[in-house]
Amino acid sequence: MSTISEKVLQKIKQGQIKPLPRWQYLLSLGGRWFGFGLLLLLAVCSLGLLWYFWSDGPWFVYGHFGFGRIFGGMPLLLLGLIIVGCCFSLG
Amino acid sequence: MILENECQKFSDEALVERVLTKSDYYACLVNRYSEALGRYVVRLGANPVDAEDVLQEVFLNAYLHLNSFDKNLKFSSWLYRIAHNQTISAFRKTNVRPTVELTDLEPWQEMARESCPGVKIDQAMLSQKVALALDRLDQKYREVLILKFFEDKDYNEMSDILKKPMGTIATLVNRAKKQLTGLVEKELLQ
Numbered sequence: 001m002s003t004i005s006e007k008v009l010q011k012i013k014q015g016q017i018k019p020l021p022r023w024q025y026l027l028s029l030g031g032r033w034f035g036f037g038l039l040l041l042l043a044v045c046s047l048g049l050l051w052y053f054w055s056d057g058p059w060f061v062y063g064h065f066g067f068g069r070i071f072g073g074m075p076l077l078l079l080g081l082i083i084v085g086c087c088f089s090l091g
Numbered sequence: 092m093i094l095e096n097e098c099q100k101f102s103d104e105a106l107v108e109r110v111l112t113k114s115d116y117y118a119c120l121v122n123r124y125s126e127a128l129g130r131y132v133v134r135l136g137a138n139p140v141d142a143e144d145v146l147q148e149v150f151l152n153a154y155l156h157l158n159s160f161d162k163n164l165k166f167s168s169w170l171y172r173i174a175h176n177q178t179i180s181a182f183r184k185t186n187v188r189p190t191v192e193l194t195d196l197e198p199w200q201e202m203a204r205e206s207c208p209g210v211k212i213d214q215a216m217l218s219q220k221v222a223l224a225l226d227r228l229d230q231k232y233r234e235v236l237i238l239k240f241f242e243d244k245d246y247n248e249m250s251d252i253l254k255k256p257m258g259t260i261a262t263l264v265n266r267a268k269k270q271l272t273g274l275v276e277k278e279l280l281q
Contacts, residue, residue, distance in 0.1 A: 005121035012114055021158060
């Protein structure tokens with residue numbers, strides 16, 4: 001009866017299994033940080049837009065055409081998406 | 092084939108380096124951890140018959156992802172994490188509720204005795220009640236108690252294995268003890 005180490009080594013050799021290369025993990029990690037950075041940048045832009053709409057943004061223009069609610073809610077929606085995205089990215 | 096004497100010369104981390112150049116060295120790591128991990132998988136609730144298959148999957152998975160091992164962590168913690176995830180995923184695949192083995196209950200009995208100091212009951216009855224209580228214990232509580240009392244892991248290692256902050260681990264351990272005490276007391280009253 002073979003031991004578990006013999007069975008594992010046999011499977012490794014028979015299946016010609018090799019450890020996945022390190023660069024794949026580095027790429028995945030880099031991708032995550034890049035995504036996180038991008039989301040952070042979007043968050044900053046979104047906050048800027050939010051501030052702009054709430055302070056002296058062109059509410060009257062959108063209001064005039066009846067788009068006020070849609071466009072006014074956009075930064076909030078974007079911000080929400082970014083927060084969710086950041087949580088996923090960190091998780 | 093690598094001899095056991097040769098394996099003993101190297102630390103886990105040094106062996107990982109060697110495995111990456113010569114797969115035969117992996118036998119050293121498998122032999123070093125197979126017994127402990129086998130017990131851990133069974134304690135988590137795996138059927139002893141299936142435990143060997145789960146264990147083989149754990150070691151194959153660990154080998155495949157050997158390059159992702161972070162040398163700042165302990166190799167044992169990394170391996171326990173893989174074993175934990177693999178066992179949970181095996182439960183999900185088979186859709187079977189994990190059950191506790193009736194053997195090896197000494198640490199639980201000790202804990203139950205500590206929790207109910209005034210109650211005097213015989214050993215066999217306590218074993219039975221503890222086993223029943225354990226079966227009802229939530230999985231998240233059971234796994235922290237197993238790591239703490241059976242595997243002798245400290246909070247730092249538990250945090251690495253379960254991927255949870257140390258504060259959360261401490262809270263889980265306290266809640267687990269309370270739940271187990273409550274369940275044992277309930278069983279004793281019945």
